[in-house]
Amino acid sequence: MPGLALLDHRLLIVTGKGGVGKSTIAAALALLAARRGRRVLVCELNAQERVAPLLGAPLAGFETRQALPNLFTVNVTPRDAMREYGIMTLRFKSIYDAVFENRVVRYFLRAIPSLSELVMLGKVLYEVRVQEHGRPRWDLVILDAPATGHAVQLLRVPGALMDTVPPGPLRRDAEWMHALLVDPGTTSLSIVTLPEEMPVNEAIELDAAVRGLLGIARGALFVNAMPEARFSAEETSRLSDLAAGGAPLGPAALAARLQAIRAEQAGRYLARARAALDLPTVLVPLLAREQWDLGAVEAVAAAIAGSGEAGGERAEVEALSPRLERL
Amino acid sequence: MGELADRLRGKRIAVCVGPGGVGKTTLAAAIGLGRALAGGKVLVCTIDPARRLANALGLETLGNVEAHVPEHRLAEAGLRARGQLFAMMLDAKRTWDDLVARHAPDRARRERIYRNRLYQQLSSALAGSQEYMAMEKLYELATERDYDLIVLDTPPTAHALDFLDAPDRILDLLGNDTARTLLAPAVSAGRVGLRLFQLGGTYVARTMARFTGAEVLQDLADFMASFQGMYDGFKERAAAVRSLLAEPQVGFVLTSSASPRSVDEVLFFHERLLAEGMPIAGVVANRVTPQLWGTGPLPDAADLEAALAAHGAPDGSFAARLARTLSEHEQLARVDAREVARLFEESSGAHVALPRLETDVHDLASLARLAEAL
Numbered sequence: 001m002p003g004l005a006l007l008d009h010r011l012l013i014v015t016g017k018g019g020v021g022k023s024t025i026a027a028a029l030a031l032l033a034a035r036r037g038r039r040v041l042v043c044e045l046n047a048q049e050r051v052a053p054l055l056g057a058p059l060a061g062f063e064t065r066q067a068l069p070n071l072f073t074v075n076v077t078p079r080d081a082m083r084e085y086g087i088m089t090l091r092f093k094s095i096y097d098a099v100f101e102n103r104v105v106r107y108f109l110r111a112i113p114s115l116s117e118l119v120m121l122g123k124v125l126y127e128v129r130v131q132e133h134g135r136p137r138w139d140l141v142i143l144d145a146p147a148t149g150h151a152v153q154l155l156r157v158p159g160a161l162m163d164t165v166p167p168g169p170l171r172r173d174a175e176w177m178h179a180l181l182v183d184p185g186t187t188s189l190s191i192v193t194l195p196e197e198m199p200v201n202e203a204i205e206l207d208a209a210v211r212g213l214l215g216i217a218r219g220a221l222f223v224n225a226m227p228e229a230r231f232s233a234e235e236t237s238r239l240s241d242l243a244a245g246g247a248p249l250g251p252a253a254l255a256a257r258l259q260a261i262r263a264e265q266a267g268r269y270l271a272r273a274r275a276a277l278d279l280p281t282v283l284v285p286l287l288a289r290e291q292w293d294l295g296a297v298e299a300v301a302a303a304i305a306g307s308g309e310a311g312g313e314r315a316e317v318e319a320l321s322p323r324l325e326r327l
Numbered sequence: 328m329g330e331l332a333d334r335l336r337g338k339r340i341a342v343c344v345g346p347g348g349v350g351k352t353t354l355a356a357a358i359g360l361g362r363a364l365a366g367g368k369v370l371v372c373t374i375d376p377a378r379r380l381a382n383a384l385g386l387e388t389l390g391n392v393e394a395h396v397p398e399h400r401l402a403e404a405g406l407r408a409r410g411q412l413f414a415m416m417l418d419a420k421r422t423w424d425d426l427v428a429r430h431a432p433d434r435a436r437r438e439r440i441y442r443n444r445l446y447q448q449l450s451s452a453l454a455g456s457q458e459y460m461a462m463e464k465l466y467e468l469a470t471e472r473d474y475d476l477i478v479l480d481t482p483p484t485a486h487a488l489d490f491l492d493a494p495d496r497i498l499d500l501l502g503n504d505t506a507r508t509l510l511a512p513a514v515s516a517g518r519v520g521l522r523l524f525q526l527g528g529t530y531v532a533r534t535m536a537r538f539t540g541a542e543v544l545q546d547l548a549d550f551m552a553s554f555q556g557m558y559d560g561f562k563e564r565a566a567a568v569r570s571l572l573a574e575p576q577v578g579f580v581l582t583s584s585a586s587p588r589s590v591d592e593v594l595f596f597h598e599r600l601l602a603e604g605m606p607i608a609g610v611v612a613n614r615v616t617p618q619l620w621g622t623g624p625l626p627d628a629a630d631l632e633a634a635l636a637a638h639g640a641p642d643g644s645f646a647a648r649l650a651r652t653l654s655e656h657e658q659l660a661r662v663d664a665r666e667v668a669r670l671f672e673e674s675s676g677a678h679v680a681l682p683r684l685e686t687d688v689h690d691l692a693s694l695a696r697l698a699e700a701l
Contacts, residue, residue, distance in 0.1 A: 018347020019584065050588070114448055147347050149482075164444045170543060199348070230648050242638070248626035249634040251619040252649040255656035261685050288655035290662055292587070 003304035016192035018147040021224040023050035026144040028301040034070035038139035078116035184217035195266035227263040330677035338578040345582035355480035361698030366409035367475040391418035404691035422460040423450035455493035578608030585663035609677030618660040
């Protein structure tokens with residue numbers, strides 16, 4: 001059950017190429033966990049907020065805000081994260097304001113490379129480990145991370161700082177953050193892709209970076225907008241002839257031919273992704289929808305929940321087949 | 328040749344911008360190939376770490392240098408170029424190093440900057456660094472080479488504005504008046520190891536050190552000191568890049584998919600380019616689902632089964648799947664048409680809608696067909 005098993009982690013990182021539907025997958029995972037009674041926080045980083053609107057909720061901004069029962073969202077911005085981190089480090093708001101609102105200091109802080117990534121990531125990881133009334137504030141934190149290149153840049157910051165920054169407060173923070181990220185019991189990173197050439201290429205490269213450079217445990221590969229194999233090869237070969245005819249059969253056959261070609265190509269890219277990546281795959285079907293709203297997220301969530309069962313069945317069938325052959 | 332190619336005909340620089348995943352790199356390559364086929368010395372410059380252009384052009388390695396796309400590759404695709412096509416992939420780190428070498432007064436200073444840990448992070452990992460270097464490289468290519476057209480494919484920025492703002496933001500880090508005033512005494516005294524406490528008030532400095540560690544500040548001060556005297560050169564160059572982008576020889580090509588989110592982003596960027604006085608050549612809506620059914624109600628399964636029976640092959644299950652497929656297709660097409668209409672109504676320049684093709688564009692022959700459509 002690759003889809004649902006992910007929800008047992010404390011931090012899920014969702015990334016992939018731009019435009020593949022990361023926020024939708026992040027929102028669907030959050031919905032699944034929240035409906036199973038877990039308290040969930042979805043973090044976006046300095047983004048035009050996508051998750052709250054998808055769930056039909058108002059924008060959160062930097063203040064954690066409830067979107068649905070058990071489901072909260074937040075948009076972490078560098079400036080607010082810096083301020084929160086500064087106050088936490090210095091313990092007193094008055095000192096922070098006196099020092100950090102000083103324009104010379106602000107200038108120097110901005111000039112330290114990666115500091116804004118560090119504090120934004122720090123805010124997310126703080127939410128993972130913070131306790132309230134003797135238990136974690138959140139059962140699950142989902143990070144709707146930036147696209148591939150920026151995500152790798154962001155997630156490698158703690159490790160990179162451990163290599164470059166001398167011992168001191170920054171280094172100590174980088175160390176605990178890094179430890180949390182690479183703990184497989186806590187953190188799991190999933191890649192979202194489309195069954196198309198470039199997104200699959202990028203997913204494969206990203207996976208290599210996750211294993212090598214980042215060392216974060218890998219969760220699943222979400223293949224989004226997967227067209228179903230709806231027509232048999234024999235039917236597909238008939239479609240070209242039918243498509244040449246007039247309405248109503250012509251246009252219907254043309255649409256079917258496009259669907260069949262797309263499904264066939266998607267199948268090939270899916271096979272390529274499966275061959276290159278030893279990751280459980282979760283297929284999210286291509287949905288024809290007028291609006292991307294809560295209804296769409298629910299459909300995606302249902303597909304993710306269902307994928308577990310389908311995957312399980314397939315695994316069982318594969319296990320049975322040698323015995324059948326012997327019979 | 329279409330309207331967009333017309334608008335780009337008099338241009339020396341085409342800058343392709345848009346959100347990630349809309350086929351920007353492919354379009355950049357198609358624009359470049361189209362001009363090279365028509366006769367012209369063309370360079371396509373991409374910044375993409377996934378090497379998409381390399382795939383599209385069949386180039387095995389793309390470095391920070393320009394590589395000629397060999398004639399025989401074009402010939403294999405059935406193409407004859409009257410001009411020449413070159414391609415390159417930007418290496419941000421190398422471009423930074425070149426830029427430092429260009430401005431450093433001597434070898435010692437250059438090496439000192441290369442060794443600085445903050446410089447190493449800045450040049451390879453700092454957000455916006457790629458965008459800045461893309462602009463820098465474009466300027467170098469435009470002023471020092473004799474291409475008839477340079478097509479720049481921009482990085483898939485998290486925020487479209489990074490592209491325009493990154494140079495200023497990063498330059499601001501390299502030296503502003505505050506920093507220069509603070510650093511001036513140390514630099515004029517020829518001191519390298521700058522004392523923390525010269526940074527402006529011991530209380531502030533000590534508190535900052537609690538936040539970052541003293542050595543980080545020391546590194547930073549050293550970095551700032553190394554850049555003294557070079558800052559003006561950097562600044563002038565960035566200003567030159569910006570004014571270059573506003574010249575009539577430049578044409579921005581905005582690319583969007585038909586998704587509402589992509590259209591929003593592109594319209595936002597369009598507004599910004601207009602405000603900055605930068606010339607817009609056109610807007611491309613890519614991978615649009617074509618409408619196949621005219622007006623009137625869609626056929627249901629029974630209609631299609633009857634039509635199949637007329638072909639002598641009635642098949643209820645097949646007919647039902649055909650009906651569902653057509654209805655889903657038309658729904659996607661309707662949503663796409665609505666978004667493309669919004670994109671075109673609210674933007675200027677040439678408008679090109681490209682239908683979703685049956686196959687991906689990843690070879691020269693299909694790039695050439697795409698160029699035709701532009």
